[in-house]
Amino acid sequence: MxxxxxxxxxxxxxxxxxxxxxxxxxxxxxxxxxxxxxxxxxxxxxxxxxxxxxxxxxxxxxxxxxxxxxxxxxxxxxxxxxxxxxxxxxxxxxxxxxxxxxxxxxxxxxxxxxxxxxxxxxxxxxxxxxxxxxxxxxxxxxxxxxxxxxxxxxxxxxxxxxxxxxxxxxxxxxxxxxLSVPARTTADTGIDAMTHAIEAYVSRKANLYSDSQALCAMKLIGPNLRKVYHDGNDKVAREAMMLGSTLAGIAFSNASVALVHGMSRPIGAFFHVPHGLSNAMLLPAVTRFSLESAKQRYAVCARTLTFAQETDSDDVACEKLINTLVELNRELSVPTPAEFGIDKQQFFSVVETMAKQAEASGSPNNNPRIPTIEEMVAIYTQLWN
CATH class of the missing domain: 3.40.50.1970 (Rossmann fold)
Known part of the structure; x- marks a missing residue:
């Protein structure tokens, strides 16, 4: 229900x-x-x-x-x-x-x-x-x-x-x-919307209604995210992204976000990284961590986002999803924490606190694979390596 x-x-x-x-x-x-x-x-x-x-x-x-x-x-x-x-x-x-x-x-x-x-x-x-x-x-x-x-x-x-x-x-x-939103903000907010749709679809609280909204959102966002980044005046792509963002919001509001958001919020709070950007930093690593626990659902995400072919097997679609998320960060100039200007020593001094705050938010419990504090620390550590 x-x-x-x-x-x-x-x-x-x-x-x-x-x-x-x-x-x-x-x-x-x-x-x-x-x-x-x-x-x-x-x-x-x-x-x-x-x-x-x-x-x-x-x-x-x-x-x-x-x-x-x-x-x-x-x-x-x-x-x-x-x-x-x-x-x-x-x-x-x-x-x-x-x-x-x-x-x-x-x-x-x-x-x-x-x-x-x-x-x-x-x-x-x-x-x-x-x-x-x-x-x-x-x-x-x-x-x-x-x-x-x-x-x-x-x-x-x-x-x-x-x-x-x-x-x-x-x-x-x-x-x-x-139409006047600069490329950097367009990328950060667009990846945020894509993350909402993916997390809503793989969330343990997903339901038939939220699934329908998440899939529609991915269909609109996947083919248009690069377009609006490279050409902010592409009105057709802008309209698709705007509606996709709203549908993704409806999806996660009715299914909950998961581990990416749980781990993203502390990065924003400690280091003032814009929310969409911290999501983008985490999305490939968290997806890789979660994949085996919801392979079929992640494969559907890959196909719906047009990152994989309809005829690809689940294994191939999931591999393409990870690779495309990494490539997308490169193409949309998503910085690493170091490139953003975060001090490494300061980052590592609070990783355990960030993992505990992530856990306290409740979002990681909606993830297909529920992480331990140690596993979240390991994911944060990956962002540097």
């Missing part, structure tokens, strides 16, 4: 951002707070959004101080802003970090408390302010997940918070908003 949770409304496609006033009217929202970051301000996305709202007679206010890999401190001013006036909804504009920030702000702003009180294993079913998520990257799928990740900067630990309270009420998925 599976419980499926989705946004109430999904507006998808070219210029769907213009539907925002209709979405707010449907929610009877007259005073939204826009949560975004300074890059969205600089690029003119915020101005465009506020113009659409003011033309429909809707006043809005802004909190634009969210940061990449949001922290308990970075969301606090947003929480205080929500509480200072009678806002009746939160619009999240940006990549995964502004959307994750907005989720926490909408929930804590209404329900009170601090982020540590909302961490997994608590399931947050109480409803905060309605969230309208507008992603500007094809990657995190946060617009349709019941998860937010906020770092506790006192302990350098990424807190995973889950429950229907964090599911956006509506999402606007307009691929036009991704």
């Amino acid at each position: 599976s419980t499926i949770v989705l946004p109430r409304t999904l507006e998808i496609g070219h210029d769907s951002i213009k539907r925002l006033p209709n979405v707010l009217q449907g929610l009877k929202s007259k005073k939204p707070l826009i949560v975004t970051d300074n890059m969205m301000v600089k690029l003119g996305y915020l101005n465009n959004l506020q113009t659409i709202l003011s033309q429909a007679g809707i006043e809005s206010d802004v909190y634009s101080d969210t940061v990449p890999e949001p922290t308990a401190a970075s969301i606090q001013a947003g929480i205080e802003k929500v509480r200072s006036a009678d806002f009746d909804s939160v619009i999240a504009l940006g990549g995964g970090s502004p959307i994750d920030s907005a989720k926490a702000i909408a929930v804590i702003g209404k329900l009170g408390g601090v982020i540590n009180e909302y961490r997994f294993p608590r399931q947050v079913e109480e409803q905060g302010l309605p969230i309208i998520a507008i992603p500007t990257t094809a990657g995190t799928g946060s617009e349709c997940t019941r998860v937010t990740i906020i770092t506790d900067e006192k302990t350098d630990e990424k807190l995973m918070c889950m429950g229907t309270g964090f599911m956006p009420t509506a999402a606007i998925v307009d691929y036009n908003l991704t």
Whole structure:
């Protein structure tokens, strides 16, 4: 038995951002707070959004101080802003970090408390302010997940918070908003989306519904990830990646992520590596580690992503999957931890702590092969060799 949770409304496609006033009217929202970051301000996305709202007679206010890999401190001013006036909804504009920030702000702003009180294993079913998520990257799928990740900067630990309270009420998925995303971010977010789809499909919590979404996502992402990296103006590929990212988000939100994400979060927390990038660093090694425990499923992933032929045996398809993931990292210029600038001695001084944090997140228990702490330490070590 599976419980499926989705946004109430999904507006998808070219210029769907213009539907925002209709979405707010449907929610009877007259005073939204826009949560975004300074890059969205600089690029003119915020101005465009506020113009659409003011033309429909809707006043809005802004909190634009969210940061990449949001922290308990970075969301606090947003929480205080929500509480200072009678806002009746939160619009999240940006990549995964502004959307994750907005989720926490909408929930804590209404329900009170601090982020540590909302961490997994608590399931947050109480409803905060309605969230309208507008992603500007094809990657995190946060617009349709019941998860937010906020770092506790006192302990350098990424807190995973889950429950229907964090599911956006509506999402606007307009691929036009991704056309100006630079190649590096395009690669990192694209690999993140691909990882979501693969992990949802091989997860021990996979179900018939999540499988259908994960497979559709892989079909869209596999042939288009390289295209959008090399040509950001390829609108057909951008649209495929945007929808693929949303479907992958729906898949993992309803099946859970696994070992890649469990091990990726501590790298991000300790060394400020963007989430998609730390996923990319880990994906080949974790896939190799997990392969034998779900060979048939990984082979299906390889074929669906178009990394293997339909006629390839499971063994051949799995070999091609590993080889392509390694090649893809090379082609998309994914750095090793050393190339990213992480200090080797510092990395090895926290590998055991990272492995313990990964285990505590619960994600490794969804993996086809459940690792020990020692095995996770060995995978982290491989990243250097």
